Amino acid sequence: xxxxxxxxxxxxxxxxxxxxxxxxxxxxxxxxxxxxxxxxxxxxxxxxxxxxxxxxxxxxxxxxxxxxxxxxxxxxxxxxxxxxxxxxxxxxxxxxxxxxxxxxxxxxxxxxxxxxxxxxxxxxxxxxxxxxxxxxxxxxxxxxxxxxxxxxxxxxxxxxxxxxxxxxxxxxxxxxxxxxxxxxxxxxxxxxxxxxxxxxxxxxxxxxxxxxxxxxxxxxxx
Amino acid sequence: xxxxxxxxxxxxxxxxxxxxxxxxxxxxxxxxxxxxxxxxxxxxxxxxxxxxxxxxxxxxxxxxxxxxxxxxxxxxxxxxxxxxxxxxxxxxxxxxxxxxxxxxxxxxxxxxxxxxxxxxxxxxxxxxxxxxxxxxxxxxxxxxxxxxxxxxxxxxxxxxxxxxxxxxxxxxxxxxxxxxxxxxxxxxxxxxxxxxxxxxxxxxxxxxxxxxxxxxxxxxxxxxxxxxxxxxxxxxxxxxxxxxxxxxxxxxxxxxxxxxxxxxxxxxxxxxxxxxxxxxxxxxxxxxxxxxxxxxxxxxxxxxxxxxxxxxxxxxxxxxxxxxxxxxxxxxxxxxxxxxxxxxxxxxxxxxxxxxxxxxxxxxxxxxxxxxxxxxxxxxxxxxxxxxxxxxxxxxxxxxxxxxxxxxxxxxxxxxxxxxxxxxxxxxxxxxxxxxxxxxxxxxxxxxxxxxxxxxxxxxxxxxxxxxxxxxxxxxxxxxxxxxxxxxxxxxxxxxxxxxxxxxxxxxxxxxxxxxxxxxxxxxxxxxxxxxxxxxxxxxxxxxxxxxxxxxxxxxxxxxxxxxxxxxxxxxxxxxxxxxxxxxxxxxxxxxxxxxxxxxxxxxxxxxxxxxxxxxxxxxxxxxxxxxxxxxxxxxxxxxxxxxxxxxxxxxxxxxxxxxxxxxxxxxxxxxxxxxxxxxxxxxxxxxxxxxxxxxxxxxxxxxxxxxxxxxxxxxxxxxxxxxxxxxxxxxxxxxxxxxxxxx
Numbered sequence: 007x008x009x010x011x012x013x014x015x016x017x018x019x020x021x022x023x024x025x026x027x028x029x030x031x032x033x034x035x036x037x038x039x040x041x042x043x044x045x046x047x048x049x050x051x052x053x054x055x056x057x058x059x060x061x062x063x064x065x066x067x068x069x070x071x072x073x074x075x076x077x078x079x080x081x082x083x084x085x086x087x088x089x090x091x092x093x094x095x096x097x098x099x100x101x102x103x104x105x106x107x108x109x110x111x112x113x114x115x116x117x118x119x120x121x122x123x124x125x126x127x128x129x130x131x132x133x134x135x136x137x138x139x140x141x142x143x144x145x146x147x148x149x150x151x152x153x154x155x156x157x158x159x160x161x162x163x164x165x166x167x168x169x170x171x172x173x174x175x176x177x178x179x180x181x182x183x184x185x186x187x188x189x190x191x192x193x194x195x196x197x198x199x200x201x202x203x204x205x206x207x208x209x210x211x212x213x214x215x216x217x218x219x220x221x222x223x224x225x226x227x228x
Numbered sequence: 229x230x231x232x233x234x235x236x237x238x239x240x241x242x243x244x245x246x247x248x249x250x251x252x253x254x255x256x257x258x259x260x261x262x263x264x265x266x267x268x269x270x271x272x273x274x275x276x277x278x279x280x281x282x283x284x285x286x287x288x289x290x291x292x293x294x295x296x297x298x299x300x301x302x303x304x305x306x307x308x309x310x311x312x313x314x315x316x317x318x319x320x321x322x323x324x325x326x327x328x329x330x331x332x333x334x335x336x337x338x339x340x341x342x343x344x345x346x347x348x349x350x351x352x353x354x355x356x357x358x359x360x361x362x363x364x365x366x367x368x369x370x371x372x373x374x375x376x377x378x379x380x381x382x383x384x385x386x387x388x389x390x391x392x393x394x395x396x397x398x399x400x401x402x403x404x405x406x407x408x409x410x411x412x413x414x415x416x417x418x419x420x421x422x423x424x425x426x427x428x429x430x431x432x433x434x435x436x437x438x439x440x441x442x443x444x445x446x447x448x449x450x451x452x453x454x455x456x457x458x459x460x461x462x463x464x465x466x467x468x469x470x471x472x473x474x475x476x477x478x479x480x481x482x483x484x485x486x487x488x489x490x491x492x493x494x495x496x497x498x499x500x501x502x503x504x505x506x507x508x509x510x511x512x513x514x515x516x517x518x519x520x521x522x523x524x525x526x527x528x529x530x531x532x533x534x535x536x537x538x539x540x541x542x543x544x545x546x547x548x549x550x551x552x553x554x555x556x557x558x559x560x561x562x563x564x565x566x567x568x569x570x571x572x573x574x575x576x577x578x579x580x581x582x583x584x585x586x587x588x589x590x591x592x593x594x595x596x597x598x599x600x601x602x603x604x605x606x607x608x609x610x611x612x613x614x615x616x617x618x619x620x621x622x623x624x625x626x627x628x629x630x631x632x633x634x635x636x637x638x639x640x641x642x643x644x645x646x647x648x649x650x651x652x653x654x655x656x657x658x659x660x661x662x663x664x665x666x667x668x669x670x671x672x673x674x675x676x677x678x679x680x681x682x683x684x685x686x687x688x689x690x691x692x693x694x695x696x697x698x699x700x701x702x703x704x705x706x707x708x709x710x711x712x713x714x715x716x717x718x719x720x721x722x723x724x725x726x727x728x729x730x731x732x733x734x735x736x737x738x739x740x741x742x743x744x745x746x747x748x749x750x751x752x753x754x755x756x757x758x759x760x761x762x763x764x765x766x767x768x769x770x771x772x773x774x775x776x777x778x779x780x781x782x783x784x785x786x787x788x789x790x791x792x793x794x795x796x797x798x799x800x801x802x803x804x805x806x807x808x809x810x811x812x813x814x815x816x817x818x819x820x821x822x823x824x825x826x827x828x829x830x831x832x833x834x835x836x837x838x839x840x841x842x843x844x845x846x847x848x849x850x851x852x853x854x855x856x857x858x859x860x861x862x863x864x865x866x867x868x869x870x871x872x873x874x875x876x877x878x879x880x881x882x883x884x885x886x887x888x889x890x891x892x893x894x895x896x897x898x899x900x901x902x903x904x905x906x907x908x909x910x911x912x913x914x915x916x917x918x919x920x921x922x923x924x925x926x927x928x929x930x931x932x933x934x935x936x937x938x939x940x941x942x943x944x945x946x947x948x949x950x951x952x953x954x955x956x957x958x959x960x961x962x963x964x965x966x967x968x969x970x971x972x
Contacts, residue, residue: 015565016473018389022658025674056656058387061473116971117382117651148386148653204655208672 007224009033009051012079012095014040014070019056019092019203026203027053031217043074046082050224054079054095056148056201066109066151067097076102088132088220089195093149096187096197104195105188106164107156113180117150121210123175124186124200128168131193132223133216143212145200147178147186152199154181154188167191172198232265232533232589240264244271250601257596265533265582265589272500272538273507274600276766281603282732283764286742289749290759296721297758303424304345304496306760307417308722310786312676315422316683317351318414320359320726320782322765327409330467331376335409336384337470340542342413343388344496347479348545350423350486351415354657355671356385357394358411359687359726359780363404365640370399373407374648374970380470381411382651387472388479391660392652393669396687396780397967399640402695405770410726412687412782416673423486425495427509427517427548427574432492434506434517434572435554437561438478438544440527444469445501445540474543474566481564482545490557493548503537505546506572507580511598519572521584533582533589548574607738616696619821619830624896627824629944629952635823636865636900637872637959642819643966644876651971663795663877667712667861668785670793684718684785690864691776693817697832698740698777702747704832707840707904708863709783710755714844715859715907716793717851718785720755723748725762725781730774732766740777741766748779754837755844757783794851794909796860796870797877801884801938803858803910807867808923809843811931812894813901819865820900835904839928843905846926855919856911866900867933870908875942876960883956884939890931891947898933899944910936 009027013020020037027033033051038044040059046052060069070076076098083089083104091099099105112118126134126141137143156164161183164170172187179199187198202213230240241251244267254270255261262270272278280287292300298315299307305319323338339356346353358381363370385392390413427434445468485491493513495505502524510517521536531539547568549557554570561568575581580597582590624632636642649665659671661682668686688709694701710720725748730737752759768775787793815821816830847859862870867887875885889898905928911919916932923930934945943953 015477016387018387018476018656022656025658029674057389058473058476061387061471063473114971116379117386117653119386119653119655120646120650146655148655150386201655204658208658208661209655 007033007050008048009053010036010038010046010049011053011055012038012040012075014059014073016059016061017055017057019201023053023055023203026206030207031221038075040073040075043078046078046087049087051088051090051220052079052082054091054098056093056095059094059098067094067101070098071101080104083195086192086194091197092201092203093199096199097151099195099197105190105197106160107154107188109151110153110155111151112153118178119146119148121146122178122200124172125175127173128171130168131171131189132220133189133196134171134219136219136222137215142175143215144210145202145205145212147200149199153179154185156182164188171196230264232263232584233587234264235261236264236267241267244268246271246274250274253601254596265537266592268534268538269503269590269592269597272503273597278500278504279600280764281600282605282766283727283741285602286745289745291749291753292758292760294756294758297760298419298422300760301762304348306724307349307422308760308784310681310683312678312681313419314673314676315417315419316414316784317346317349317417318412318724318782318784319345319761320410320412320724320780321345321763322726322728323409323411324406324728324765324768326467327377328407331373332380333467333469335377335380337468337542338409338411339381339384340470340472340475341498342411343390343475346413346415347482348423348494348496349417350421351417352483353390353413353415354659355669355685356390356392356411356413357685357687357782358392358409359396359689361398361400361403361408361691361778363407364399364401366401367404371970377409378648378651384470384472386653388476389656391654391656393654393660393664393671394685394687395665396689397645397648398691400691400776402776405773406768406775408728408778410780412724414685414784416675421486423491423494425509426493426512427515428513429492430515430574430576431551432548432574433551433554433570434519434574435547435549435557435568436524436544436571437547437568438566439471439474439541440525440567441531441536441539441541442527443531443535443539446535446538468540468542470542477564477566478543478545481561481566485557485560488560490549490553490560491547492550495546497544497546499540501537501539501541507594507598509546509548510580510594514578516575516577516579516594517572518575519582521582523569523571525567525569533584605732605738606735607742608735609739610736616829617831619816619825624815624824629895632820632824632900633868633952636819636868639819639823640966642865642869642963644964647967647971662793666796668716668718670716670787680788680790682787684713684716684787686712687780687782688712689778689780691778692822692828693832694744694777694779695828696817698743699747700832700834701777702744702779703751704835704904705779705781706748706751706755707835707837709781710757710840710844711861711905713783713785714847715861717848718787719848720757720783720785720844722758722760723752723781723783725759725779727764728768728775728778728780729766730769737774744777744779751837755841791852791854792857794857794859796874797858797879798874798883798910798936799857799879801880801936803936804913804916804932805908805910805934806919807906807908807931807933808846808928809906810903810929812897813866813903813906815896815901818900818902833903840905842926842928843907846923846928847907849922850919853918853922855915856909858910860908862906862908863902866902867908868899872942872959874908874910875956876963882938882940884937884941885934886937886943886945887934889944889946895946895951
């Protein structure tokens with residue numbers, strides 16, 4: 007299987023994602039440069055990593071969403087390609103319109119880095135199918151703009167369509183409805199604020215629940 | 229405005245901080261008076277900050293060699309061998325003066341500067357730490373300074389993507405007018421990819437890379453070499469402004485250029501910007517330089533040579549490469565949307581010549597600028613030292629235990645660091661193992677695949693002790709740092725230091741510096757931890773009042789296996805507690821003495837470094853036995869603070885703690901005494917025999933001092949008598965929330 011990790015100027019979790027995919031999951035990994043649009047059809051997974059793309063100037067993820075590579079990601083996702091956005095990557099996917107909702111400044115206004123407990127709230131998707139609804143994962147967060155917001159009617163629809171994938175057990179940032187990770191209606195695009203790549207072969211190792219779900223799903227597609 | 233080429237005068241020299249003696253020396257050597265631009269160069273390079281003229285003669289005492297030393301002091305950072313062809317590059321630096329004037333930018337650019345020092349060596353930064361000293365709660369500006377500094381460090385480090393994993397934060401009134409911000413960064417580098425800052429090879433090209441130059445920070449180095457007065461708070465324009473996004477690009481572009489073989493030598497533009505980087509690089513190689521200042525990318529128009537040379541605009545590098553590689557080098561920086569421009573060439577003749585608008589504005593011999601005359605500062609011990617050693621031991625003895633315990637627990641310094649620590653990304657890089665902001669942080673080196681290698685990092689200093697006895701203070705700051713690493717099972721391998729003192733022209737301050745350097749030298753020699761890099765920050769005075777001597781130590785340790793790490797927390801309600809090391813310890817210089825007598829007092833007892841060495845070996849052996857996973861170094865606040873911290877950090881609830889002080893022992897000395905080495909460990913009671921044997925093999929005292937339980941209370945007994953008890957949850961809540969006030 008083949009995965010790709012995008013590097014924007016200011017990405018700083020791209021190395022961590024590459025390491026986890028290569029060493030822990032033993033996938034072939036390509037790095038994609040933000041300036042170069044290309045056909046991503048050959049990949050089983052595209053990761054939009056964490057960091058501060060373009061310095062987070064303007065709005066987190068806003069400038070990145072207009073980069074040449076994100077044009078390619080939109081095409082790839084439209085054809086069902088599995089796309090994962092972590093932290094800043096989640097912000098980029100929201101800004102790109104690939105995921106509903108938006109991420110704004112934490113309620114405390116401070117940057118927060120700590121392990122948080124998440125509850126699996128949907129598992130009929132490529133990302134949590136190896137976990138049970140109600141399962142708890144402990145993963146680190148590290149962000150100052152991770153407060154997920156969405157309008158109430160849209161939330162009801164997302165809930166109905168099992169798009170709310172992960173929720174905080176103890177809400178650290180003021181996210182509406184305790185949301186920490188969501189997918190699109192087709193479920194091939196997933197974004198979350200916590201960092202599974204930092205807890206895969208280290209710390210709690212709970213990130214493996216997400217990776218194994220992805221591997222399992224992809225294996226079945228063949 | 230004075231023109232660059234205007235001939236200077238003694239009055240102008242004085243205004244720019246060049247002494248009459250130094251000015252005469254310069255004029256004699258040059259056989260003319262320097263012009264204004266040249267005088268600016270001397271003013272920066274002869275400043276204490278750049279020249280180390282007061283401290284250098286004493287710093288030569290430091291042990292700087294050892295089997296692991298790949299690079300000692302004198303470069304942008306020191307490097308130690310960690311095996312398998314890899315090295316760890318590290319350094320600590322102060323940003324005290326800017327952080328007082330503008331806490332957010334001052335602290336942020338402090339982080340930026342130290343990151344550049346490390347990646348300039350070719351190393352990828354993997355961990356940062358900081359040591360912060362603030363005024364106390366009575367100082368109205370303290371909360372704003374704390375908040376600004378912490379946010380500055382966080383915003384910069386988080387964006388660049390280097391985890392901030394450990395730190396020390398200390399509140400004391402001696403920092404009311406002069407807070408300290410010391411930043412540490414470590415990076416890892418392959419031996420054959422180490423880069424140095426030497427401008428060699430006649431005909432090679434000097435390339436300016438990174439952010440554009442503006443007027444910010446002009447004369448920062450000179451500012452950092454003067455005492456503060458309250459009016460100085462108006463000097464905001466001399467504080468640099470940082471951009472972590474540009475730093476991240478500069479980091480990636482620089483490492484990419486290095487890995488592509490496009491860099492021969494490199495230096496970051498830190499204090500005194502282009503001036504120090506160019507003269508120092510030429511000095512190291514024994515060459516000269518010719519530079520065309522018009523070529524420097526600028527973000528403001530009409531900069532004079534004086535401003536271009538002294539600007540401390542951030543995120544800039546000076547790179548040496550060969551003429552045939554310039555084009556490829558520029559291309560790498562352009563890929564990362566950064567400027568890179570050839571600005572000069574390397575010449576023979578050991579002179580630096582610079583032109584602006586076709587006019588020669590600088591023509592100076594390299595050595596005259598780069599090797600200023602040293603200052604021979606007189607020193608003598610303070611007259612009132614012995615008075616401070618007086619402490620009414622009896623008064624303390626008869627005071628009720630409850631009041632003494634509360635005195636220590638109410639200390640602003642006895643607090644959970646998490647309200648600060650959680651504002652820093654401590655895990656980016658996928659290396660951080662376990663707890664951060666504890667005795668020491670541990671990171672795996674995932675680049676080394678042939679065997680398990682982990683590095684441990686800690687910063688430490690005990691300013692209270694350094695004030696009472698600077699030699700013992702220096703000694704104990706090193707030993708304490710070593711113990712912090714040892715309780716995690718790491719072998720201490722070397723240090724960097726940041727020597728923060730007052731005005732060296734005051735013989736008493738100079739004495740503190742000389743004594744602390746002696747103490748550090750003794751400890752580093754005994755513990756085999758060479759000094760490989762460092763920084764000196766003097767003139768930390770405001771309105772004539774000096775800070776306490778604060779020789780901050782940043783220490784690196786090595787762990788060469790993948791065995792589990794002990795942490796400073798209880799992991800079960802059925803553990804036995806033992807204190808390894810002397811059960812009773814002196815109260816002189818302790819937190820209790822300071823809190824009780826409302827002044828820092830008592831005569832500290834000299835640390836026996838042989839016992840410290842044995843305790844380090846004991847801790848390392850203990851981890852390998854896997855007989856315990858809980859160990860904590862006992863320091864400020866003695867056994868009282870250490871045992872409570874382990875209970876508060878416990879990962880089981882409810883947790884109770886019963887400390888039993890053996891009959892006949894002095895309760896104050898057991899509970900509040902502070903000496904080295906003392907380690908508190910907790911283990912399954914069945915393992916006692918083996919652990920006690922291990923302690924005796926290392927000739928260390930071992931005493932069982934209690935146990936954990938699920939009672940939810942903290943109890944202190946002597947024999948069978950209950951001396952004191954408190955509710956764990958209630959005590960923990962106070963400890964955990966104490967520093968939250970700064971961030972609400």
